[in-house]
Amino acid sequence: MKTALGPTILGLAVLLSGAALAQERTLVINSFGGAYETAHRKCVITPFEQATGAKVQVTTAYSADAFAQLRAQKDAPQYDVIHFSGGQEIVGAAEGLLAPIDAAKLPNAAELYDFAKANLAKGQGPAYSIAAIGLVYNSERAPKTPSSWKDLLDPAFGEHLVLTDISNGYGMLGFLMLNQVEGGSLDDIQPGLDAVGKLLDAGAIVVSTSPEIQQEFAQNDAWIAPYASDYAFTLRKAGLPAKFVQGAEGTPASFITANLVANRPNQDLALKFIDMTISKSAEECFADALRYSPTNAKAELAPDVAADVAYGEDAVKGLIRFDPATIEKNRAAWVEQWSKTIAR
Amino acid sequence: MSDRTENLLLAVPGLALLSLAFFLPIGKMLVLSVSGPDGPTLEHFARFLGDPFYLGILWRTVRLSVVITLVSALIGFPLAYIMARVGPRLRLWLVVMVVLPLMTSVVVRTFGWMVVLSRNGLVPDTLRDLGLVGRTFSLMQTEAAIVIGMVQVLLPFMTLSILGVIGRIDGRLEEAARTMGCGFLGAVRTVVLPLSLPGIVAGSLLVFTLSASSFVTPNLLGGARIQVLAASIYKSVTQTLDWPFAAAQAIVLFAGILLVLAPYVRMTARRHG
Numbered sequence: 001m002k003t004a005l006g007p008t009i010l011g012l013a014v015l016l017s018g019a020a021l022a023q024e025r026t027l028v029i030n031s032f033g034g035a036y037e038t039a040h041r042k043c044v045i046t047p048f049e050q051a052t053g054a055k056v057q058v059t060t061a062y063s064a065d066a067f068a069q070l071r072a073q074k075d076a077p078q079y080d081v082i083h084f085s086g087g088q089e090i091v092g093a094a095e096g097l098l099a100p101i102d103a104a105k106l107p108n109a110a111e112l113y114d115f116a117k118a119n120l121a122k123g124q125g126p127a128y129s130i131a132a133i134g135l136v137y138n139s140e141r142a143p144k145t146p147s148s149w150k151d152l153l154d155p156a157f158g159e160h161l162v163l164t165d166i167s168n169g170y171g172m173l174g175f176l177m178l179n180q181v182e183g184g185s186l187d188d189i190q191p192g193l194d195a196v197g198k199l200l201d202a203g204a205i206v207v208s209t210s211p212e213i214q215q216e217f218a219q220n221d222a223w224i225a226p227y228a229s230d231y232a233f234t235l236r237k238a239g240l241p242a243k244f245v246q247g248a249e250g251t252p253a254s255f256i257t258a259n260l261v262a263n264r265p266n267q268d269l270a271l272k273f274i275d276m277t278i279s280k281s282a283e284e285c286f287a288d289a290l291r292y293s294p295t296n297a298k299a300e301l302a303p304d305v306a307a308d309v310a311y312g313e314d315a316v317k318g319l320i321r322f323d324p325a326t327i328e329k330n331r332a333a334w335v336e337q338w339s340k341t342i343a344r
Numbered sequence: 345m346s347d348r349t350e351n352l353l354l355a356v357p358g359l360a361l362l363s364l365a366f367f368l369p370i371g372k373m374l375v376l377s378v379s380g381p382d383g384p385t386l387e388h389f390a391r392f393l394g395d396p397f398y399l400g401i402l403w404r405t406v407r408l409s410v411v412i413t414l415v416s417a418l419i420g421f422p423l424a425y426i427m428a429r430v431g432p433r434l435r436l437w438l439v440v441m442v443v444l445p446l447m448t449s450v451v452v453r454t455f456g457w458m459v460v461l462s463r464n465g466l467v468p469d470t471l472r473d474l475g476l477v478g479r480t481f482s483l484m485q486t487e488a489a490i491v492i493g494m495v496q497v498l499l500p501f502m503t504l505s506i507l508g509v510i511g512r513i514d515g516r517l518e519e520a521a522r523t524m525g526c527g528f529l530g531a532v533r534t535v536v537l538p539l540s541l542p543g544i545v546a547g548s549l550l551v552f553t554l555s556a557s558s559f560v561t562p563n564l565l566g567g568a569r570i571q572v573l574a575a576s577i578y579k580s581v582t583q584t585l586d587w588p589f590a591a592a593q594a595i596v597l598f599a600g601i602l603l604v605l606a607p608y609v610r611m612t613a614r615r616h617g
Contacts, residue, residue: 064582064583065582065583068581167583200569206567208568219464220463221463221480335579342569343400343401343569344570
């Protein structure tokens with residue numbers, strides 16, 4: 001009995017510390033699936049796992065869904081680092097779901113443009129990529145090269161137009177831009193809904209996810225879609241003659257942020273992950289792989305990559321950012337109005 | 345221990361599981377559906393029942409479920425009859441064929457339908473070659489696609505329910521009807537059909553409830569513009585985060601299914617005691 005007790009205690013201690021270590025060395029994050037997730041793994045996740053020896057568990061969830069999950073998990077959050085593309089971090093930080101970040105703990109934050117790290121102390125994580133929303137079109141089949149958002153209403157595009165449901169972050173921004181072009185504002189989206197109704201009557205279709213857009217371009221003879229610049233690049237890589245053009249009336253931008261979730265045990269590991277995400281090499285990798293615009297001032301891009309993104313501080317400052325807090329406040333009402341407009 | 349107590353004790357684990365996994369969550373949902381910022385309220389139900397948009401969704405869900413049940417019964421009954429009357433070897437292969445769609449993931453199976461039914465897919469291409477439809481015809485994102493996809497996966501439930509009952513019908517009854525001068529179809533109509541009604545009812549119950557509450561297939565095949573009630577509940581839970589309203593919709597779905605099924609079951613129960 002006496003001799004068995006010692007080794008037993010030792011064994012238990014090793015087991016428990018092993019379990020504690022295992023828990024400490026796992027990071028739970030969300031990513032956006034498809035081509036994005038592949039690039040995410042290449043640019044950040046795999047280098048992070050190699051550098052720290054930790055394991056990263058990736059859940060595929062678009063920003064709106066991930067934010068809904070975060071709200072539902074308020075008492076026991078399951079994510080360590082959460083990525084948003086629709087400005088949900090502003091509301092999340094205000095609700096106490098995201099932890100304030102000490103800029104001193106993020107060495108790479110010094111290299112970011114000011115607007116990308118504006119509210120770290122309030123809990124809003126740094127922006128590591130910017131997606132510009134414009135017009136993605138089939139350069140071979142489209143009857144004319146579009147140049148403005150009003151071109152979407154051109155009957156020549158009729159049933160070859162693909163609209164994205166506003167449950168998708170880019171779809172929401174594209175819709176709000178169309179609304180603005182039609183005379184509406186964030187307080188009144190009726191002009192946008194009327195325009196969407198007109199487009200649907202002319203034969204446009206609505207999809208909910210980005211792979212469906214690719215399917216429409218590839219198989220169903222789609223010619224134009226209001227979507228992000230990075231997706232035009234994804235379509236080109238898939239062999240489709242897709243081009244991107246910024247609308248003349250303006251270019252809404254989606255800030256993709258990496259945020260620290262509050263009340264989780266391994267905050268230091270999470271901060272290391274965020275730091276790696278905003279590093280020069282990771283942002284160059286994202287720009288190269290997906291054509292996202294970098295927020296790191298030190299990032300250097302090859303000329304052909306730079307031509308496809310908003311490169312440089314001035315180019316990036318000129319983008320429109322619809323107030324995410326207003327969007328989040330009105331989202332429920334807008335989703336209902338949108339569903340009623342597109343229902344058949 | 346008396347027989348009664350013994351029976352009761354045997355039933356306790358099952359009852360406990362049922363109450364924990366079913367009655368408790370349903371109860372919580374009932375409470376959630378009448379909860380409001382100032383205490384219990386019926387405003388969520390009023391909002392649902394007073395809005396033609398949501399009533400339209402409810403009607404579409406019920407209508408599609410009825411169509412799917414009818415189509416499954418129309419295909420399932422002859423199929424079950426054939427399966428019951430062939431030899432055991434062939435019957436095994438037929439059963440495997442009918443059950444095979446259930447063995448693949450619902451998402452993979454639905455994506456298969458998306459390829460077959462889309463604008464350049466097999467079915468519209470054939471219809472176009474036959475000159476029956478226009479150039480841009482597509483079956484995707486239509487209610488027909490939902491019916492096709494759901495029938496494929498719910499047919500085994502209907503067929504196997506009916507098969508079980510037909511298998512127990514004495515073959516001599518049909519023979520007797522035939523010797524009395526009845527044709528083949530007449531014998532099926534007057535002898536087999538009434539006797540297999542319990543199986544048809546059981547199959548219809550299953551198919552109706554499963555299709556009324558289904559979500560993945562209608563969402564993928566119907567697209568964003570055709571919503572069924574389950575999709576609307578999902579939207580309320582994940583996108584608009586309006587959980588009381590989602591609970592109210594779920595209660596309405598539950599009540600709707602009960603309302604449609606109760607007279608059906610009572611009607612057939614009266615005929616067969």
